[in-house]
Amino acid sequence: MSTQGSRLGRTGSRSKNSEQKRRQILAAAVRVFARQGFHACRVSDIADEAGVAYGLVYHYFASKDEILDTLFLERWNVMLELIGEVDAELIPVRDKLRAIASFIIDSYAHDPDLMKVIIVEVTRAANSFGQTHLAEIREAYDLIERIVGKAQAEGLFRPEIDARFAAMTFYGSIEQLLTGWIFGLLPEGEEQFERAKSLVVDTICGGLQTRTAERLSARG
Amino acid sequence: MSTQGSRLGRTGSRSKNSEQKRRQILAAAVRVFARQGFHACRVSDIADEAGVAYGLVYHYFASKDEILDTLFLERWNVMLELIGEVDAELIPVRDKLRAIASFIIDSYAHDPDLMKVIIVEVTRAANSFGQTHLAEIREAYDLIERIVGKAQAEGLFRPEIDARFAAMTFYGSIEQLLTGWIFGLLPEGEEQFERAKSLVVDTICGGLQTRTAERLSARG
DNA sequence: GCCTTTCGACTGACCGGTCAATCGCGCCCC
DNA sequence: GGGGCGCGATTGACCGGTCAGTCGAAAGGC
Numbered sequence: 001m002s003t004q005g006s007r008l009g010r011t012g013s014r015s016k017n018s019e020q021k022r023r024q025i026l027a028a029a030v031r032v033f034a035r036q037g038f039h040a041c042r043v044s045d046i047a048d049e050a051g052v053a054y055g056l057v058y059h060y061f062a063s064k065d066e067i068l069d070t071l072f073l074e075r076w077n078v079m080l081e082l083i084g085e086v087d088a089e090l091i092p093v094r095d096k097l098r099a100i101a102s103f104i105i106d107s108y109a110h111d112p113d114l115m116k117v118i119i120v121e122v123t124r125a126a127n128s129f130g131q132t133h134l135a136e137i138r139e140a141y142d143l144i145e146r147i148v149g150k151a152q153a154e155g156l157f158r159p160e161i162d163a164r165f166a167a168m169t170f171y172g173s174i175e176q177l178l179t180g181w182i183f184g185l186l187p188e189g190e191e192q193f194e195r196a197k198s199l200v201v202d203t204i205c206g207g208l209q210t211r212t213a214e215r216l217s218a219r220g
Numbered sequence: 221m222s223t224q225g226s227r228l229g230r231t232g233s234r235s236k237n238s239e240q241k242r243r244q245i246l247a248a249a250v251r252v253f254a255r256q257g258f259h260a261c262r263v264s265d266i267a268d269e270a271g272v273a274y275g276l277v278y279h280y281f282a283s284k285d286e287i288l289d290t291l292f293l294e295r296w297n298v299m300l301e302l303i304g305e306v307d308a309e310l311i312p313v314r315d316k317l318r319a320i321a322s323f324i325i326d327s328y329a330h331d332p333d334l335m336k337v338i339i340v341e342v343t344r345a346a347n348s349f350g351q352t353h354l355a356e357i358r359e360a361y362d363l364i365e366r367i368v369g370k371a372q373a374e375g376l377f378r379p380e381i382d383a384r385f386a387a388m389t390f391y392g393s394i395e396q397l398l399t400g401w402i403f404g405l406l407p408e409g410e411e412q413f414e415r416a417k418s419l420v421v422d423t424i425c426g427g428l429q430t431r432t433a434e435r436l437s438a439r440g
Numbered sequence: 441g442c443c444t445t446t447c448g449a450c451t452g453a454c455c456g457g458t459c460a461a462t463c464g465c466g467c468c469c470c
Numbered sequence: 471g472g473g474g475c476g477c478g479a480t481t482g483a484c485c486g487g488t489c490a491g492t493c494g495a496a497a498g499g500c
Contacts, residue, residue, distance in 0.1 A: 018475075037347030039259045042459060044478095053477040058461065094429075094437055116346065124344040126336065126402050127257030138405055148428070156433040158426075165419045166428055168400050169393040176392020177385070182346050185358055186384065199385045206378075206434065207427025208368070208386055209314075213376040214426065217314055238449075262485060273451040278487065 022060045025050045029067045034113035038068055038121045038129075068129060072122045075114060076136050079103060083143045093151035097170060098201045100144065104174050108181065109193050116182050119175060141167050170204050242280045245270045249287045254333035258288055258341045258349075288349060292342045295334060296356050299323060303363040313371035317390060318421045320364065324394050328401065329413050336402045339395060361387050390424050 028050030032041045043064050047054045061067050086099045108115040122129040123137060130137065144167040151157040157166070177196050180186030209217070248270030252261045263284050267274045281287050306319045328335040342349040343357060350357065365387040371377040377386070397416050400406030429437070 021475085037345075040347060043461085044459080047478095054479090055462085055477055056475080059475070059477095064460070092437060120344065120346045124340065124399065125257075126340045126399070127260060130403065134403065134405075137403070141400075141405060151428075151433075155430060156436075157428045158430050161419050161423055161428060162415070164406065165397070165416065166423060168396045168406065169420060169423050172392045172394075172396020172399070173389040174392075175396065176388045179344065179346070179392070180361075180388050183350065183354065183357070185354075185361060186388065195382070196385065199381050200389060203381055203386060203389050203427070204423065205427050205429045207423070207425050207429075208371075208377045208381060209425045209427075210375060210378050216376075217312060241449085263487080264485085274453095275451055275488085276449080279448095279450070284486070 021052065021056070025052065025057055025060055026067065026071060030071060030111070030113045030117055033068065033071075033117040033121060038064075038117070065129075068117070068121060069132070071114065072118050072129065072133060073136070075107065075118055076133070076140070079107070080136070080139055080143065083140065083147075087143060087147050087150075093147060093156055094201060094205050096147050097205065098197060101174055101197050101200050104178070105193050105197055108178050109190065112181070112188075115178060119178055120182070123175065141171060144171055166204075170200075173200050173204060241272065241276070245272065245277055245280055246287065246291060250291060250331070250333045250337055253288065253291075253337040253341060258284075258337070285349075288337070288341060289352070291334065292338050292349065292353060293356070295327070295338055296353070296360070299327070300356070300359055300363065303360065303367075307363060307367050307370075313367060313376055314421060314425050316367050317425065318417060321394055321417050321420050324398070325413050325417055328398050329410070332401070332408075335398060339398055340402070343395065361391060364391055386424075390420075393420050393424060 025046065029046045032045045032049050035041075036045065043057055044054050046067070047057050050057075057067075061070070082103050083100055086096050089096070091099075104115075122133055124130065141164070145163045148157060148166045148170075149163040152159045152161075152163060177186065177200065181188050186192070207214075245266065249266045252265045252269050255261075256265065263277055264274050266287070267277050270277075277287075281290070302323050303320055306316050309316070324335075342353055344350065361384070365383045368377060368386045368390075369383040372379050372383060397406065397420065401408050406412070427434075
């Protein structure tokens, strides 16, 4: 955990092959964590999957925990950066939210195992890694909240819905869709992913009700 | 797991005290699971918390797993029943969804530890208990999907948003709010809970956008 | 009314297995 | 020939589940 920073700094020529091995172990860990779960798998499973000796895992990582930390942080930081960039662009809120939803869903489409691990083992693990990475998780919510808040200030989003609640609702919806795919409760596939992007943004921004129904319920 | 049914059937005078002990252990387990997590805690922690001997836990439950199974199923079945009843009532969709959101949020308000355990250790645990109880979890989504589907058939909800997606979005939003409270990322309190009920239904049914913004984006 | 038998509630030391992490040793590239 | 890379047997801690036995209250015999 503490030595991780210095390790990431290496870029010498000697380490080219070395870095490759490191990635090999990380990639294997993703598959194993996704298949068996972090707690249920053994470090030897990761070594076997990577095709390396048990001890080599400990040559590259200080602990089993550090492997998961690395996987999470690498991906999560990319997401935080993207959300920041998206927010800075001069595009409608709806497009910003769609860009965020797209990024997360594309991440899943591109590497389902990694996203499964991140969500199941970190983002929603209140008693283990969720606590460890609370600050990073919170930052994502904060960034989304800011986007919603700005839209409210501009009169584009209804002001009576708390921005923090809205951010949680938006992010929660996306994560739940991934969960549906992860659990096999929702059909996967490229068209499904594309549909999901539209539908989640449509739902959160526009609501499920027809405008007719809205008028009716407002009257009642 | 298998002996549980017969045990519940007993109602003799001797077993009155016995049932009390059983509940004592379950209540202690909720606190311990919530505090340390299912994997991180030891059975002896539960016994200590309950103020009983280690072995007694195994007198009442076949395994550590069975304790969690019991906790989950007892609560989840109440929820499934409630959703079924709500769906049968002759009230507007919005009220149905609000009733479901209320039930889940009230469950959290009444026993945060139990809901934390259910969500963190079962509902979102794709590699352990989530798989074990997949059928029960799926049933909840199915029931909500049916409610949404009916509203679409009646022309109250927009038909172009897949009912299953909508159900996942709705349920995911609620679970994410609970997650926010569990992680300490959202302020708790009775007024907060009440606000949350309104806001989640408002958001999902009505959407975040103002109608003005909607007209603008439809034009673009 | 008293003694004995019975049986379930209850106890906690112990066992067997598991697994993260270490260590000391070869190997091979620079 | 030296230092990182790679190896996997070993260690030691930990924990779920077992089990042999105690205790006390109810049932039953006299």
